[in-house]
Amino acid sequence: MKLNQDKVVDWIRDRAQREFPTDVALVLLYGSYVNKTTHRLSDVDCYFIPATDRGYAFAETFIVDGIGYDVFPMSWERVGRIADLGEPLLPLVGDAEILYARSTKDIERFNALKNRMVDRLADVEIRNAKARTQLENAAEELRDVSASTNLHDVRKHAGAAFLRLADAIVLANGTYFHQGLKRHFENLADLPRIPAGFHGNYTAAIRAKTPEELLDRLQSALDATARFLDAPIPKTNPSTDERHTPSTPDPDELVSFYEELLSSFNKIRVNAEQGEWRMAFVNGVNLAREIDGVCREFGFPPLMFLDVYDPDDLTAFRKRVEIVDKELTALIERYKPIPRHLDFDSFLHSLR
Template identity: 25%
Template sequence: MKPTQKELTDWAITQIQEKYKDDIALLIGISGHSLENDCHGECFDYFVPANENGNKLAQTFIIDGVGHDLYPRSWKRIENMAEFNDDFTNGLADAKILYSRNEEDKKRFVEFQIKLMANLKNKDFMFKKALGKLDTAMDIYRTMMFEDSLYKVKMGAGFIARYLSIAVACINETFFKQRLDLETVELSQMEEIPDDFITYFEEIVKAKSVEELKKLCYEIISTSRKFIAEHKPSKVEELKTPIYKDLAAWYEEMSLTWRRIYNHCDTHNYQRAFPDALNLQHELNIIKEEFGLQEMDLLGSFDATNLSGLKQRVQELERYIVSEIEGHGVAINKYDTLEQFLAKNS
């Protein structure tokens, strides 16, 4: 006969009171975290130790075929949950305090719950968390593409779908409340999800070949990237006025790179042109974001067999950068001769 939730909770509390009264801050249960009537989760899930000795309360055991894990979560881990750096979000959001050492411990825990809910309503915060999960999924994808074993690819695909699901939940300013179901159950109830996301997820679960899984992972990442990009928060009200003197300084610093690329193009040296063009493209991407500039596609014009297109594009982009600087009333610090420089700077 399985023990009741109350019996297990009473046992855990008695252990704390008799053996760890000064060592355990909280005993936590999680609402709804059980499989039918197995008593797991709702009786207790974890405890918060007040010191190192409190970790000794931890136990794993099986009663009538049901496994239980009474394990510690430090205050730092609780904070990570509030900051969405721990995917066990419902472990804080849906937590119930079953025992507290004192009111101060209880208050501290509740404050983390309040912090979690405040973060949940912060669009900028949740967007950044969604990007983080997308990055994690893409990292797994990059590694998975070199795997040939079905079970490894299947595992990678499963985690890709899971992290992307969390990203979608972040955009919806929510979290997964039930860890026992496939994420598609709760995804179907969310207000907005990427196109065909649930279909791709279900097909990943059912896929039987490495090739099929890799293709589906590409599709589910692609639709997720588009979805997340479309939900980038508007920051018009927070936009800082660009300091175009900084853009001028950037141009002055990078001027040698522009000159080198021109020379590489004129001498048809693609082996030197490509590294410089690669670096310049990276820099252009950065200043685009910092100064709100237009899209600057440089490498799209690179052709190792004919560098004339690259040179033309570099000239166009340089004129554009200079016009942005001078158009905002900033003079570029340049001189035709060394004598001019020395005359002004001596």
């Protein structure tokens, strides 16, 4: 696995230098490969900043030895929004390592954004305003919890709400989750300030067996976070069941979606093997949001799995996730087969 990762990183760098030397401003690595927290199914987290329209063609998704890789673009404008705390993706700026740079000016521009992010985090007024935005996002998810009719959807929306509350809390402390979700709960525990009862409510919500208990814990956590931020409890409009006309799938986009999503399936596989019940829940929530979104977009049947989650025995959850993987694969391969390469050399051969 480590050998494939190193080969992927070398290939990404060489391809930028050889095929896109003036079209890509920067290529950056982040995540487990950079912070040395890989597991047996870890991918390489990588994005790039295009310098021209042609630079967007540097994007690539592929599967090698059961691991999905996604080299994706982010514009300078989006990186700037992250630096201004506009998206909870701060490690992609604050902890990224430059793999390739078109020029020293591009490096200086990126480092200026990193410094700007540090300044924003140090500004109490700015960071608290962004924290309150995350509180409002959590309230929107709480609204959807109340409108949900099955345990899968309840857990999906409640889990997303707790993630937004966690983002609010960490921002209010002037920092962020440097390793993303990898050490999510440990990082929360290390914060100097946290809303009263938040840890207990979060844990109890993950372990909750019924929608009622989960909703109660989420409401308590949201109220406590609002008090912590000295903010009013956000008002939300009632949830509406808007009719959606399914789109016609683009076969290439569907395949790329799966190649990118495979890392989420793999995280749950590793969580189940290691008995990491809290991270299995969190990663399951993120996987459900992605799958439910594409099913709704293209009119696919719902693929539910959070309803069988049991923190004391992840066996049934793991099995259901495997079934969902196969069912999603079958839906996508109605339109186009998903290429799977045994090793990195066979992937390179497919590009010739």
